[in-house]
Amino acid sequence: MKTYLLSSALFSLILTPLLAQERLVDAKHSSYYEWFNQHSKTTHIFQEGATLYTFDEQTLVYRRPSSDASIITKLQIGQRVRNSSRLDAPLPENTWNGYTDIWLKVKGKDAQGKAFTGFVKGAQLAKTWSFIDVNKDGKKELIMLGISSLKRQKITDIKAELRVVQHKKLRYQKIVPGLCVFEECNSMALVRQVPHEHRIILEASTITLGCWTAIEKTYFLWNGNSLDLIYHAEKTTQKVHTKESFAYTTNEKGLNICCYSGEDQNFNPKWACKSINNKGKKKRIPSITAR
Secondary structure: OOOOOOOOOHOOOOOOOOOOEEOOOHHHHEEEEHHHHHHHOHHOOOOOOEEEEEEEOOEEEEEOOOOOEEEEEEOOOOOOEEEEEOOOOOEEEEOOEEEEEEEEEEEEEEOOOEEEEEEHHHHHHHOOOEEOOOOOOOOOOOEEEEEEOOOOOOOOOOOOEEEEEOOOOOEEEEEEEEEOOOOOOOOOEEEEOOOOOOOOOEEEEEEEEEEEEEEEEEEEEEEOOEEEEEEOOOOOOOOOEEOOOEEEEEEEOOEEEEEEEOOOOOOOOOEEEEEOOOOOEEEEEEEEEOO
8 A cells, every 4th residue: 555655765775665565676776766766756646735636537536435425526637636645544445447546535626616525546546747848839738647548357457548638638548558557566657758859758657666676668759649659668677568760850861760779877768860861861870868
């Protein structure tokens, strides 16, 4: 249960969250764990008073932590609420689309401005988020990572989902296979924009702190209307699931074709690129870091 606060102490050689078993962490990843902890929302959302965002288009607020309880109100997707759960007591569990998660007590105001306090299913709240101007129009969209909307068919069926929300309307959603963000994973999650001079690239990653310690990374290219998966790998096992190229055009170099080639010391991706000039000749471009 996430009735503890994930702090920098998590990233010493032995992980010791209050209600989890001790977990041995590879020392070579310790600096990455510390960096991830600083950038992940997961270390903060379980604190009393923390900001949370609804992940579903109709998130139900119950009077008690039970699906049989009366419904107080319904919330729009991307609506902000505050965590008012007591962290010194166990949080009751529930199941959502085959995924086990917890109930959280929240408070806020509904679409009509009426104040409420009640319980929501943790699976209907974003696990992490970031405000990113994906359209480059000066208005930031809410990019959220949460539990998949697809029903879980078997125990090995693990999926997360990215959602792009604009003005409390779901604009786009993308299934992310392999990312474990539900309660049993004891995971921390991260969504961020990887700065790139020419393209919008998003990272959605997790560190799992449950029965095993694992790093799972995905990078997506925003093409103006949807997200294209360009890289997906389990970093602790070095297993690459997806590695696709992407393109952009400049006046100086023409068409550029790039693909993932590693990370720099600041955990930003590097891209190996080839330039196809106006005469159709390919020119190799050194690996570049998103910056």
